[in-house]
Amino acid sequence: MKERVTYILSRVLELVITLLIVSLLTFAAFSIIPGDTASVLLGINASPAQLEALREKLGLNDPLWYRYLSWLKGAFTGDLGDSTAFGKPVAELIVSRLPVTFGLSFLSLILVLVISYPSAVISSGKPGKFWDQFFSVIGHVSFAIPPFVLSLISILVTSKIFGYFGVGKYVEPSKDFFGYVYCLLLPAFCVAVPKIAMAFKFLRASILTEKNNDYVRTSKSRGLSNIKIMFRHILPNSNVSAITALSIILSDLLGGSLIVEQVFNLPGLGRLLLQAIGRRDFPLISGIVFYLAAMMVIVYFLADILMNLCDPRLRKNGGNI
């Protein structure tokens, strides 16, 4: 018990430090820019007096550490000020775009799980045989297709064969939930495909390693069926090591969603980020980047803790088996 508490405390400390470094990286990027926000906002024709007034208003004349601390406070209280391009609070803009980006990432995560698990189980059943080779070849190829290229190709194919698949249309979840899922399905699939291959590869390898363990041979000699051994013994053990892999996959899915949104014209965070970049709206860019990264920091933290609860061996050796 004591072990567990010290472990969790050290992880929490690490979480806080990581969040601080992430915030520092985000903030630093915008403080070392050539030319400051005021001159970007006012353009090249601004008079020095105007520039000075705006700098004062935005707090750009304060010392750097003070600006960082007030930005950090804003970030943690959800108040990052107003977007310079849209004139609305940054937090409000971000929240309004969440259903698209999170919906897309979540849907693609479901697709990854639903497709990679069965194929890995089938594939590892008889390694080297037809189905294993079949899934492995498909895995290699889908690993190599960038999600945005797959999106373009799927738009091309679906528009040629099926006419129209709701490309470019977005339905609010509050209006029509099934319509919402339907319009995100194809984009989610495009985001998921390379990660399905990654999850498949990982699960297949970890199932094959588990199979070599003595307890599997013992269970077999006790007369347990292969299916029972797989679901009762092998899969639960593989799941523990899959937790970390899945958290990394989630991060990639999120990153992929930001790009694929652009191809399918979905009004998500990716589009907002690009608009913000195009109009050099630094409060909004830093807000989006920081919150997404902070979310991943927390996901990795939770994955670590979860894995630890499942596998006590990890606690003794400081996180390594």
Place this chain on the structure above:
Amino acid sequence: MPKKKISPYYIVGGAFLAVIIIACILSLLGVGPSPLKTNSADKLLPPSASHLMGTDNMGRDLFARVLSASKYTLLISVAGVSVALVLGTIAGMLAGYFGGIWDRIIMLLGNSIMCFPGILLALMAVAVWGPSLFNVIWALGLVFAPTFARVYRTEVIKIKERDYILNAKILGVKPLRIIAVHIFPNAFTQIIPAVVIGLANMTLSESAMSYIGLGVQPPKASYGKILSDAQSYISTAPWLIIFPSLMLVIYILGLYFISEGIRGDR
């Protein structure tokens, strides 16, 4: 000893890579029409003998543009991975060899960089510093550095316990010399698969950045940019999507096959 059979992964992967490298060489030699020359009479022509891959909406020859794009794809992936490799090597060696507080600081920094999903950190860097070939290379290099640092750190920790390192220490060899002369060459062979995969991932990131307009800037051609320009003509001129996609996938797949081959040899 019987001669070892070369894995089919190497053959297929090598053939795929050869396609891109030949395309790059042809582009450097200036073979065929100029990738920049516009011709309003030849807009959106399908593939034919005079335009092998057809033409785009400005009447530019797609074949020439695809050749030219392969040049930038190769350049960015190799240069970006080199940046990442240099940063990652230094960080990973220091963390692995000295351990303790160095290890803690470097790994925390690396983990923090890895927490930014996908290419978000590179996008932010390019947003701030402006999109240019140089900025894309160092931004992606920074994003990929922690991956290499991790591999190096693990290797160095393994190697530094070996007898010959201990002997060198006893003989009074300075730590930097031990790292440079004894550890680095031994760890380097272990990092080669990571480098090959890194090239592929770098290309994936660069093409996505170019697609959303924050990577290679026009008039330079890149697969991502060609594809984003082609999107408006997706139903009328599908060849504008098909050929650049194919080239991009061939390059990445070639790299993956080579890395599979290396893995199989071990």
